[in-house]
Amino acid sequence: MQDPTSKRLKATLEQWRILQAVVDHGGYSKAAEALNKSQSSLNHAVTKLQHQMGVALLEVKGRKAYLTNAGEVMLRRSRLLTQSAFELEQLADNLCQGWEPEITLYAEIIYPRERLYRALQAFLPQSRGSRIKLLDSVITGTSDAIIKKQADIVITGQLPKGYLGQPLINVHLVPCISPLHPLSQQSTVDVKELMQELQVVIKDTAITPNESLGWLKSEQRLTVSNFHEAVSLVSQGIGFAWFPKHFVASQLKQKQLQMLPLKQGKSRTSMTHLVVPDETRIGPGASTFVNCLLAEHNLESDAFYDSNKEPIA
Structure with a gap:
């Protein structure tokens, strides 16, 4: 040619x-x-x-x-x-004018995706051709994206030490099993019993995961890359897993899954935060996208960044 x-x-x-x-x-x-x-x-x-x-x-x-x-x-x-x-x-x-050719966003997988997609819909008409790189991240991997400044914008469920972020939404995590699982027949389940069961966990996206974060006390684990895979496994009666409640709402309603009746710790709550890892280098495109995310949560844009690129002191 x-x-x-x-x-x-x-x-x-x-x-x-x-x-x-x-x-x-x-x-x-x-x-x-x-x-x-x-x-x-x-x-x-x-x-x-x-x-x-x-x-x-x-x-x-x-x-x-x-x-x-x-x-x-x-x-x-x-x-x-x-x-x-x-x-x-x-x-x-x-x-x-300093408008970025590409904007990188890391989003912790527990964050509700429908909110993220609505923010993207609002941003795209204003994007001026900037490409969006949207990457799922898990626990330590999300913290790494902030500390190592791998992204323009990060939505995290765990703020690294020394960093501040704009609170977005509380995510409730609940332990779930299938009605086919033997534990589903019990009125209550002790944490010690749970430690003996197979736990389906989502792979931490960090190169060096911090296993002190999250509930990882089961000796038997089956690790998958996303919640969709975990739901498929657990709904077949294979182990248990912690899920964001919004993610499994339909499965719980249709009784494909049920919440574990734990004696203690029936749920965990994680506040998600919006973080700009490098405030001195945020461009107008990323700043505009930040404002779209804030608007999705009914937060004022000047609560975090203005539309003219400069971070608010």
């Missing part, structure tokens, strides 16, 4: 833009007015374009010019070309 950079282009973006204007405005006269150019210059540009391409793009019938079949195909492709060029120039302008 020939390298496209080794061959000189036959036509210019301006010629394609003129062709589009002639078609969109229904002729050379109105297109000339819209582009603030003379009608003869537009006619010359389109004639030259057809000659350069070696393809008839327009055909004249009476006093009007109509697209040929080939012209229709070329016009559609040219719109993609000019739109891409416009977006490229817009990206350059955004970068000059």
